[in-house]
Amino acid sequence: xxxxTKQTNKHMSDSSSSSSPAVGEEKxxxxxxxxxxxxxxxxxxxxxxxxxxxxxxxxVKEFGSTPIxxxxxxxxxxxxxxxxxPWLRRGLFFSxxxxxxxxxxxxxxxxxxxxxxxxxxxxxxxxxxxxxxxFTKYLQEAFNVPLVIQMTDDEKFLWKPINQEKAHxxxxxNVKDIIALGFDVKKTFIFSDMEYMGTxxxxxxxxxxxxxxxxxxxxxxxxxxxxxxxxGFPAVQAAPSFPACFPQIFPTPExxxxxxxxxxCAIDQDPYFRMTRDVAPRLKLHxxxxxxxxxxxxxxxxxxxxxxxxxxxxxxxxxxxxxxxTKIGGAFSGGGDSxxxxxxxxxxLDVDVPYAYLTFFxxxxxxxxxxxxxxxxxxxxxxxxxxxxxxxxxxx
Numbered sequence: 001x002x003x004x005t006k007q008t009n010k011h012m013s014d015s016s017s018s019s020s021p022a023v024g025e026e027k028x029x030x031x032x033x034x035x036x037x038x039x040x041x042x043x044x045x046x047x048x049x050x051x052x053x054x055x056x057x058x059x060v061k062e063f064g065s066t067p068i069x070x071x072x073x074x075x076x077x078x079x080x081x082x083x084x085x086p087w088l089r090r091g092l093f094f095s096x097x098x099x100x101x102x103x104x105x106x107x108x109x110x111x112x113x114x115x116x117x118x119x120x121x122x123x124x125x126x127x128x129x130x131x132x133x134x135f136t137k138y139l140q141e142a143f144n145v146p147l148v149i150q151m152t153d154d155e156k157f158l159w160k161p162i163n164q165e166k167a168h169x170x171x172x173x174n175v176k177d178i179i180a181l182g183f184d185v186k187k188t189f190i191f192s193d194m195e196y197m198g199t200x201x202x203x204x205x206x207x208x209x210x211x212x213x214x215x216x217x218x219x220x221x222x223x224x225x226x227x228x229x230x231x232g233f234p235a236v237q238a239a240p241s242f243p244a245c246f247p248q249i250f251p252t253p254e255x256x257x258x259x260x261x262x263x264x265c266a267i268d269q270d271p272y273f274r275m276t277r278d279v280a281p282r283l284k285l286h287x288x289x290x291x292x293x294x295x296x297x298x299x300x301x302x303x304x305x306x307x308x309x310x311x312x313x314x315x316x317x318x319x320x321x322x323x324x325x326t327k328i329g330g331a332f333s334g335g336g337d338s339x340x341x342x343x344x345x346x347x348x349l350d351v352d353v354p355y356a357y358l359t360f361f362x363x364x365x366x367x368x369x370x371x372x373x374x375x376x377x378x379x380x381x382x383x384x385x386x387x388x389x390x391x392x393x394x395x396x
Contacts, residue, residue, distance in 0.1 A: 043055070045059065045267070045268050046220075046221065046268060046271070047220070047268050047269055047271060047272060048159070050268055050295055050304055050305045051303065051304055052303055052304075053302050053303055054294075054295065054302075056094060056095075056267075056294060059095075059267060060094075060095050063095075063267070063270050063274070064274075065095040065096060065097055065267075065270065065290070065292060066095065066096055066097065066099075067094065067095055068088070068091070068093065068094055068095060068096055068099070068291070072096075072099065072100065073088055073089060075100075075103060076088065076103070076142075079103060079106065079107060079143075080142040080143060082142055085135060085138045086363050086365070087131075087134075087135055087293070087360065088135075089365070090359055090365075091294075092131075092293060092294050092359065092360065093135060093264070093291055093292065093293045093294075094292065094293070094294055095267060095291075095292040096289070096290060096291045096292065097273070097277065097287075097288075097289055097290040098287065098289045098290075099262070099289050099290075099291055101289065102260055102262055102289040105260055106143065110258055110259075110260070111145070111255070111258065111259045111260070112143075112145055112259060112260040112261060112262055112289075113145055113146040113147065113148065113243065113246075113249070113250075113259060113260075113261055113262075114136055114139055114140055114145060114146070114147040114148070114261075114262055114263075114264065115147075115148050115149075115150070115240050115241060115261050115262070115263050115288070116132050116133065116136045116147075116149060116150075116263065116264050116265060117149055117150035117151065117152060117237070117240075117265075118133075118149070118150075118151055118152070118174055118178065119151075119152045119155050119156050120151055120152075120153055120156060120167065120170035120171040120173070120174040120175075121156050121160060121170055121308050121309065122170060122173075122174075122308035122309075122316075123169075123170065123173050123318070124173060124174075124177060124316045124317050124318040125174055125177040125178075125308075125316070125317050126306050126308060126314035126315055126316045126317065127296060127306065127314070127315045127316075127317070127357070127360075128295070128296035128305060128306035128307075128314065129174075129177075129306075129308070130181075130317070131266070131293050131296055131360070132264050132265055132266065132293060133178060133181055134181065135264050135293065136264045137181055137182065137183055139262070139264060140183065140184060140187065140188070141184070144187075145187070146187045146188075146189070146249050147183060147184075147187060147188045147189070148188075148189045148190075148191070148240055148245075148246060148249070149178060149188065149189070149190040149191070150191060150193065150237070150240050151171050151174065151175065151190065151191065151192050151193065152193050152233075152236070152237065153167040153168055153170070153171045153192050153193055153194050154167075154193040154194050154197075154229075154233065154236065155193070155233055155236075155237070156170065157194075158227060158229040158230055158233060159230070164194070167194075168192070168194070171192055175190060177317050178190065189246065189248075189249060193236055197236075199245065199246075199247070200236070200239045200240070200245045203239045203242060203244055203245055204235045204236055204239045205235075206283055207235035207238050207239060207276075207279055207283070208232060208235040210279045210282055210283065211234070211235065211275065211279065213231060215275075216231050216234060219234070219271050219274075219275055220234065220271065234272055234275055237272045238272060238273070238275060238276040238279065240261075241261050241263065241273065241276050241280075241288035242256075242261070242280075242283075242285050242286075242288075243255070243256040243259040243261070244256050244285075259286075260286050260288070260289065261286070261288040261289065262288070262289045262290070262291065263288050263289070263290045263291070264290075264291050264293070265290065265291075265292065265293070266292065266293050266294075266295060266305075267292035267293065267294070267295075268295070268305075270290065270292060273288060273290055276288060296357075296360065297353055297356055298310070298313035298314065298353075299312065299313055299314070299315070299327055299328075299330065299331040299332065299353060300312075300313060300331075300332055300353075301332035301351065301353060302351060302353075302356070312327075315327055315328075328354055328357075331353040331354055332351070332352075332353045333352050333353065333354065349371075355371060358371060
């Protein structure tokens with residue numbers, strides 16, 4: 001049986017929804033087309049591939065999202081009465097869609113929930129996969145809200161050369177890693193698309209009816225050679241953006257009508273939700289808000305993100321300390337071609353991969369500025385794989 005945690009919603013307000021625009025929000029949103037803009041020659045960003053060094057400022061302009069400002073970070077701190085997450089302070093979560101509007105809604109005492117997900121494609125998740133989940137855990141604790149986690153086993157079956165049994169196996173293994181992070185069991189619902197589709201299907205159908213084949217081809221680059229399941233899948237990823245998909249959490253139409261959704265995700269997933277936001281007004285539903293992260297670079301450098309399909313590019317949550325040290329020892333560095341040159345001239349921290357990892361996993365801002373041997377510090381700052389493995393096993 002699949003590992004599920006269910007919640008009966010006890011924290012929903014009956015306040016009416018706000019429809020007024022938020023100060024500082026984007027005035028015009030890029031239509032949901034062209035999901036893989038050429039940001040510079042040789043650079044590509046799609047929901048499935050990231051190639052080349054990404055210019056995030058240009059990506060924000062191409063996608064039509066809004067940069068996160070210090071004022072917005074301060075507002076989050078004020079509303080949550082706690083320091084912002086280091087990734088928010090450091091700009092690792094750097095872009096958003098209508099986060100200010102969602103905070104207006106929250107400030108008036110009206111409810112929202114979090115939605116994130118994982119496409120299970122390996123026996124263990126890697127550090128890059130952790131980014132949206134660790135940040136989502138912070139948001140859940142800071143705002144005290146429900147969370148839904150979509151496991152897209154159907155997507156991996158459609159895209160990868162695997163059978164349904166293998167997709168389900170990957171799902172179970174990845175759920176162990178997610179549970180080990182320590183989400184609030186009473187406020188977290190983890191679901192398999194293949195198992196939960198019966199509940200979602202009415203809303204999935206409504207979304208599918210609003211999107212033409214030409215639109216899906218334009219947004220996601222599908223061709224006539226792709227299987228028909230791929231054409232229908234974007235509506236499946238869109239559906240959890242709306243509370244009607246979760247009647248066990250939001251049990252009445254009145255609660256569903258006033259509840260909004262915030263989606264933390266890497267920015268390569270944005271095309272799905274640009275499409276979702278295009279469709280929402282026609283369904284008379286609230287547009288989901290988004291908060292985007294930068295990519296967690298591969299060990300080989302910033303020209304690609306960490307990938308589960310390339311074991312040499314990734315540090316997995318089941319790796320041993322020895323394996324981690326070996327991988328970090330061979331990671332791309334911006335320093336010299338020898339230890340002596342590195343010590344004499346220092347590192348180029350703009351392209352040094354271990355230093356980039358420290359910006360994610362070293363919480364102390366002052367210490368980050370004083371960094372010397374970045375490889376050694378990263379090995380000492382990485383989440384303890386043995387502690388994670390123990391919690392993971394307890395989730396079996």
